[in-house]
Amino acid sequence: METTVEFLRRLGVSTSSDGRRRWPDAVKARIVAETLLPGATVNAVARKYDVRANHVSSWRRMAKDGELVLPVLGKEAAFAPLVVFDSPPAPPPSEVDALSPAIEIVAGEMLIKLDGTTPAARVAQIVRALGETA
Template sequence: MFAKSSFLTALGVEVFASGQRRWPDHVKAQAVAETLEPGATVSGVAARYEIMPSQLTAWRRLAKEGKLVLPAVEVNEAVFAPLVVCDEITAASEAEPPSAGTPIRIVRGTVIIELAKDAPAARIAEIVHALEAHPC
């Protein structure tokens, strides 16, 4: 127990005498990111962090809803995403004509991610890769 508690405190988790813990968002995000690794399971990662799998699942839900930002994934090779071009013009597009300052917009189901127009291609690839890991 002590070894795991020291692991958690080293990460920045506040462990109280009562056994309760206060989890910083960056630790929650790290745990969620570990569940996305090939071969990882929610149960295995939850055991490592001494939490119930249902708690980790709740954190995963927060990440999926965009309420918990995951650390950037290191990508060693080019990642390509499908591009869908539509002729249809939406009302939002008519109201706001594109300009040089228009952000990059990634839409996946009900999730919309906007990035600065000068966002690095590697960051865009990381986000698309993360979205592909979790189909809607």
């Protein structure tokens, strides 16, 4: 049976001559991820890795702050289907009104109302044309 030092060394933890340990971020992240599994406690996981529970709690805080990227434990990776279109599909007519409000261009006393789905390039052409006639 391997000793704690051998176990930790196998994980990548280095131990100095005075007993201090250097925990790589990947090992910290794995330990934190184990504390998030159902039924796990910080104290139990800390005992498993022979580390103080307050260290594990501080690593959890690091993960919460985005300083550690946690691996996914206990679940297999799954992929979502990908559908690629040459151009985005047109939304149903009932959604067009909600997604694209009408465009109104005011030039002097003139009011031009465009459908919300009018391409931006066409709107720019109209605005340029109005500028040339002013």
